[in-house]
Amino acid sequence: MxxxxxxxxxxxxxxxxxxxxxxxxxxxxxxxxxxxxxxxxxxxxxxxxxxxxxxxxxxxxxxxKEEKIKIFARQTDILVGKGEILECSSEYLKDVDKYEGCFPKECKRFVTDKVISIRETEELLTIAQKELQLKSSTEGITTVEFSNNLNVYQITKEKIKYAIVHHFGVEPSKIYMARPALLSAIKPISHKKTSTTFNNYWDPRTDNDLHKSFHYTAVLYLGDYDKDFRGGRFVFVDKKANKTIEPRKSRLSMFTSGSENRYYIERVTSGIKYSLTFYFTCDKQFNV
Known part of the structure; x- marks a missing residue:
């Protein structure tokens, strides 16, 4: 053991x-x-x-990235009026300073859905489609000068002029409509197309640089973003954050034409975007 x-x-x-x-x-x-x-x-x-x-x-x-792009006017919103006051560019001020009574009270951009009626816009759209039918290309942007004596056009033109007079503090007798008033139709572009076959509408630009007689710009949209077409939003190029306008039928955008309102248009990816652009001048010799 x-x-x-x-x-x-x-x-x-x-x-x-x-x-x-x-x-x-x-x-x-x-x-x-x-x-x-x-x-x-x-x-x-x-x-x-x-x-x-x-x-x-x-x-x-x-x-x-999202913070650098802000929606200034959404398609789903019905805007009585929305504006933003800007510092005028020195070149623009120097130019308009020559014309007494046409100097802006403030350089700005302004958007409203209450100046032009839906009925008026639909009439203009019908005219636009007929005007562009024969001249329209299969892809890209097509523009034609709108020179029409129809009553709806004359009413629209006067309404827009007096909207600019009101919001920018201009004397009615000192501002004139300049040529051309442009009808535009933008269609999607295939990747096979080269940049020589269409206008690069997505490149930033300033209207006063395109033509020194342009002092005020107004864009009337004849269709709805994300319904009649996709893409094609209007983008103001700002230092801190770009401001985007989503087109809405009858929406009117107005702005001073200097470099304070540099802009571009996004590429249209589907459908057709129709718009009507008016240019106004302080120089009487460019009066239509």
């Missing part, structure tokens, strides 16, 4: 020594970065951190 007890004690001691050795070996594996299992754990941790950092960077990038 004593012999059995001695043997058990000896075997127990041997087991204890083996357990100690195993614990020491395990501790070496954990502490030794050269072991394969440790390398795998480190790789997983590094990869996880990279994924988290990348995700944060993507969120920050797109959040910043």
């Amino acid at each position: 004593q012999e059995i007890k001695k043997r058990n004690i000896r075997d127990g001691n041997d087991l204890s020594e083996k357990n100690k050795e195993q614990l020491v070996e395990n501790d070496k594996i954990i502490r030794d970065p050269g072991q394969p299992s440790c390398k795998k754990n480190l790789s997983l941790r590094v990869f996880s951190r990279m994924v988290v950092i990348s995700s944060l960077l993507i969120v920050v990038y797109f959040s910043t």
Whole structure:
């Protein structure tokens, strides 16, 4: 019996020594970065951190991008009037300063859905479609001069003129409609087309740079963004954040034509966008 007890004690001691050795070996594996299992754990941790950092960077990038484009006038809103006062460009002020009574009270942009009626707009759209039918290209932008003596056109022209007179503080007898009044139809462009076959309407521009006689610009939209066409939004190019106008049938946009209102039009991706653009001048010799 004593012999059995001695043997058990000896075997127990041997087991204890083996357990100690195993614990020491395990501790070496954990502490030794050269072991394969440790390398795998480190790789997983590094990869996880990279994924988290990348995700944060993507969120920050797109959040910043969205902040740089602001909707100034949504298609779904019916605006009695919405404006923004701007600092006039020095070139524009120098030009209009020559014409007494035509100097703007404030350089600005103004949008309203209450000047031209839906009925008047639909009549103008019918005329526009007929005018552009024979001249319209299959792709890109087509513009024709609107020289029409129809009653609806004359009424529309006078309403827009007096809207500019009211909102910009101009004397009615000192502002004139300049040529041309433009009907525009914009269709999607295939990737096969080259830039030499159409006007690059998506390039930023200033109306007063296009023609020095242009001092006030008005755009009347004859269709609805995201219904009659997609794309084709009007974008004012500003330093802090671009301001976007989403076209709405009968929506009228008016603005001073200097570089304070530099703009471009987004590419139309489907449907046809119809609009009518009027230019007004302080220089009587350019009166239509």
